[in-house]
Amino acid sequence: xxxxxxxxxxxxxxxxxxxxHIGGARTAxxxxxxxxxxxxxxxxxxxxxxxxxxxxxxxxxxFEGLDWLGLKGDGDVVFQHSREQAHKDAVAELVAKGRAYxxxxxxEETDAAREEARxxxxxxxxxxxxxxxxxxxxxxxxxxxxxxxLDEPLVIDDAVQGEVRFNTKDLDDxxxxxxxxxxxxxxAVVVDDHDMGITHIIRxxxxxxxxxxxxxxxxxxxxxxxxxxxxxxxxxxxxxxxSKRHGAQAVGDYAEMGYLPEAMRNYLAxxxxxxxxxxxxxxxxxIAWFEIADINRAPSRLDFAKLGSVNAHWxxxxxxxxxLGLVTDALRxxxxxxxxxxxxxxxxxxTLPLVxxxxxxxxxxxxxxxxxxxxxxxxxxEKTLALMTEETVGRLKRLxxxxxxxxxxxxxxxxxxxxxxxxxxxxxxxKVGPVLRGILSGGHPAPDISKIFASLGQAxxxxxxxxxxxx
RNA sequence: GUCCCCAUCGUCUAGAGGCCUAGGACACCUCCCUUUCACGGAGGCGACCGGGGUUCGAAUCCCCGUGGGGACGCCA
Numbered sequence: 001x002x003x004x005x006x007x008x009x010x011x012x013x014x015x016x017x018x019x020x021h022i023g024g025a026r027t028a029x030x031x032x033x034x035x036x037x038x039x040x041x042x043x044x045x046x047x048x049x050x051x052x053x054x055x056x057x058x059x060x061x062x063f064e065g066l067d068w069l070g071l072k073g074d075g076d077v078v079f080q081h082s083r084e085q086a087h088k089d090a091v092a093e094l095v096a097k098g099r100a101y102x103x104x105x106x107x108e109e110t111d112a113a114r115e116e117a118r119x120x121x122x123x124x125x126x127x128x129x130x131x132x133x134x135x136x137x138x139x140x141x142x143x144x145x146x147x148x149x150l151d152e153p154l155v156i157d158d159a160v161q162g163e164v165r166f167n168t169k170d171l172d173d174x175x176x177x178x179x180x181x182x183x184x185x186x187x188a189v190v191v192d193d194h195d196m197g198i199t200h201i202i203r204x205x206x207x208x209x210x211x212x213x214x215x216x217x218x219x220x221x222x223x224x225x226x227x228x229x230x231x232x233x234x235x236x237x238x239x240x241x242x243s244k245r246h247g248a249q250a251v252g253d254y255a256e257m258g259y260l261p262e263a264m265r266n267y268l269a270x271x272x273x274x275x276x277x278x279x280x281x282x283x284x285x286x287i288a289w290f291e292i293a294d295i296n297r298a299p300s301r302l303d304f305a306k307l308g309s310v311n312a313h314w315x316x317x318x319x320x321x322x323x324l325g326l327v328t329d330a331l332r333x334x335x336x337x338x339x340x341x342x343x344x345x346x347x348x349x350x351t352l353p354l355v356x357x358x359x360x361x362x363x364x365x366x367x368x369x370x371x372x373x374x375x376x377x378x379x380x381x382e383k384t385l386a387l388m389t390e391e392t393v394g395r396l397k398r399l400x401x402x403x404x405x406x407x408x409x410x411x412x413x414x415x416x417x418x419x420x421x422x423x424x425x426x427x428x429x430x431k432v433g434p435v436l437r438g439i440l441s442g443g444h445p446a447p448d449i450s451k452i453f454a455s456l457g458q459a460x461x462x463x464x465x466x467x468x469x470x471x
Numbered sequence: 472g473u474c475c476c477c478a479u480c481g482u483c484u485a486g487a488g489g490c491c492u493a494g495g496a497c498a499c500c501u502c503c504c505u506u507u508c509a510c511g512g513a514g515g516c517g518a519c520c521g522g523g524g525u526u527c528g529a530a531u532c533c534c535c536g537u538g539g540g541g542a543c544g545c546c547a
Contacts, residue, residue, distance in 0.1 A: 123543085180545080205542095237474095239540090296477095
């Protein structure tokens with residue numbers, strides 16, 4: 001735990017140009033975990049300084065993703081766009097301090113100068129860096145650039161990556177205000193993080209270079225540089241950067257595939273962070289254990305097999321009523337609109353506990369429950385039909401008789417009934433099992449036969465037997 | 472091309488100089504359980520990228536190489 005005098009404040013700052021990416025989700029999770037761990041605050045800021053690419057739909061999508069994941073911000077959401085004036089004020093201050101300047105290069109000139117600078121072994125330097133423009137010149141279109149040190153060592157003390165050494169000769173004088181007067185990302189981030197009191201910036205590795213530039217701005221403004229923690233990116237199963245061809249990228253995709261948010265949190269937290277050999281842990285445990293020092297430095301790959309096994313655990317641990325609701329939703333989602341009916345809900349309530357240990361996702365669970373939901377009369381598959389010899393039919397009729405008189409329809413009870421029947425018949429389960437399964441399940445995947453009995457209930461079991469045997 | 476980061480089983484990882492003949496999880500294989508498919512149980516396969524140092528001793532520290540990744544915008 002950190003000391004009480006300076007409360008930890010973390011933030012998640014996505015740019016609303018699309019859905020909430022799985023990598024972004026983990027970044028958000030780490031920020032959230034660290035804030036919870038330290039008793040600090042977790043804030044959300046929408047980085048919409050690029051008005052062209054930012055859309056309200058994307059903002060909604062991001063919040064939908066965060067809500068589903070259960071990651072709520074502690075304060076009001078900050079929209080970066082709304083803080084334009086603060087950004088401009090900071091730039092004015094930098095100009096006044098001689099730490100920023102007007103640059104009149106055109107885009108073409110800038111490109112050429114950049115080429116030239118690279119060839120010379122350093123970053124872009126504007127010829128306007130040391131000129132004082134006249135009042136007339138200032139009427140012309142221009143950008144405001146940061147005036148960084150030309151050739152000095154710069155060390156970023158990163159909580160994950162350690163001491164990262166740069167030289168300012170490789171850092172160009174980045175644009176603070178565009179020629180239309182709007183602030184750029186690198187400037188806005190610094191001003192907002194400072195004003196929001198962010199103490200720890202936990203974000204993707206791809207920002208490590210920005211950290212160098214940003215820290216220069218902090219220092220120029222005379223502000224404390226927050227603690228940086230750059231976490232490695234998540235890669236696809238093939239080790240390449242996560243992209244469309246890897247399939248699911250949006251957290252919404254994972255919801256749709258039937259993963260539980262708590263499973264997602266568990267899996268994502270374990271991806272790139274560890275607490276010894278612990279694999280399955282609750283939110284409370286993750287919060288208690290989460291230290292930035294335990295975040296790994298190497299990028300990690302997404303592994304659906306492992307995600308599935310973690311999800312299977314949380315499906316089993318899921319509260320029955322909640323699971324019923326989730327499966328009902330999944331069934332509706334696939335077009336089974338009638339599943340909300342009381343009778344169907346009863347069937348599901350009985351069936352779910354009997355099959356839930358077989359599923360890795362809610363979608364699989366929805367499949368596993370189909371055998372109980374199909375409506376009579378349904379045909380028998382060929383395999384089952386082939387088993388319906390005269391001898392078997394006679395046997396099934398006797399079974400029907402015995403079951404009709406049996407009262408205990410718990411799984412254990414029907415198991416006893418079945419065993420007794422087999423004993424009386426003097427045959428093994430192999431003689432009856434396959435055909436009975438076919439008749440009762442309609443060819444759908446189904447659990448043990450006694451569990452099928454318990455799931456269907458006496459009336460439905462007898463009815464299904466009836467239609468098969470007497471057709 | 473320049474700058475930066477990274478490197479333990481197929482994957483996620485444990486490991487902070489001797490506890491390591493390198494541990495766990497997922498995946499995979501075998502067997503058991505069994506009416507199907509699963510679940511479960513018992514085993515098994517399987518890694519310190521390479522080369523130099525430092526040290527009595529290195530997966531752990533240093534250097535070089537190689538291989539991955541990221542960044543080089545008036546995008547964020």
